Amino acid sequence: MNVLPEMPEHGGQVELLMRAFPDAPEPFIDLSTGISPYPYPFGEVRQSDLTRLPEQGEEERLLNAAMRAYGVRSPELIVAGSGTQLLISLLPYVLERKKVVLLGPTYSGHATAWRHAGADVHVASDMDTFSEEAAQPGCVGVLCNPNNPDGRHHDPLDLLALAERCARVDSCLVVDEAYADFENHISVAGHIPHSSLVVLRSFGKSYGLPGVRLGFLLATEALIERMRKMLGDWAVGTAAITIGCKALDDREWLDRQKVPLDHAMQRFLALCRRRNLPVVGHTCLFALVRTHEAPDLWSHLCKNGIVTRFFADRPTDIRFGLPRCEADWARLEKGLNAWRP
Incomplete structure (x- = not known):
C-alpha cells in the first residue's frame, strides 16, 4: 500500500483522505476521532443564539457550569475558548517558556503548538524521564x-507530587484531561x-459535539487572566454557551453514557480478538491497534469507506473510534472479516 504523502495531523478530514479512494462506498464511516458516537440531545439551536453576541451573564453561567462539572473551587480559575485546540495553541504564549518536555507518543497538537512558538521540545518515552525533565528549572x-492515542493512565497522586516538584523550581506541569470525563x-x-499545575478539559469529545467548539483551561487566577486577555471578547459563541451550560449541568446524562460506551468498546475489543488484532490500550472512546500490517489494514478499510486514524510517524499504529449505529458496526465487521494480511 502507498500511504498518502501527507497525512492530516489530526483525526477527521475524511473528505480529504477519501479523495485517494474514489471507488470507496458511501456514506463514509469516520472512526478516526475519539469522539463519542452518542451526542448530547440539546434540542434545537435558537435563532436568537445565532443573531446576537453573548451577554456577560451567559458567559459567567458557562464558567459556573464548568466549575461544577470539573470540581473546581471558583469560576475565576476557568477560562473558556472555542475548542481546546485553540487553548493549546495559545498556551505557549501564556506560559512564556522555551523548554518543553512531552510524555509521548501523545496528541500531536501539543508539540506543534510549542514548536510554532519557538520552544525547544523534547519527547520522553517513559514517565521517569519525563518527570526528571519536567522538574528542571x-x-x-x-x-x-x-x-491519546493509547489510553495510558497516570495516578493523580503521582501527578500532584510532580507538580509539587515543579513548584519548587518554577517549572510547570500541563495535564490534558480531554478524555477524563468518564x-x-x-x-x-x-x-x-x-x-x-495547568489542566485542559474538552467538551466535544465526551458529549459527542465537536462542532460546538468548546474547551476549558483551568489554572491560577493570574494565568487565567492572561489567557482571557489573549482570547479577547466573545471567545465562545452564544449557541456554544447555551449548549455547554445545558450539557455540563446534566451530570445524570453523562453518567448514563458510560454503560453503552463500555459495552460498545467491549464489542470492538471482541471483534479485534476474533481477527487477531492486538489492542495495546484503550479508553471507552477509542482503542489503539498495533500491528506491522497497519498500513495495509488502514488502506483496506479506506477502500471499504471506513476511515481510521493512521500515524505516519508510527506506521504500526491505528486508532479506532466507535461506530454510531448497527449499520456502521455491520460494515466495520464486514471490512475486518474481508481483510487478509
Missing part, C-alpha cells in the same frame, strides 16, 4: 491523562489552583 511538562477518579482538576 523553567521547564514545562505536558502529558495527557488518559493518554474517568474522573484520575483527574487533578479539583486541585486547581496550584502554582505549577
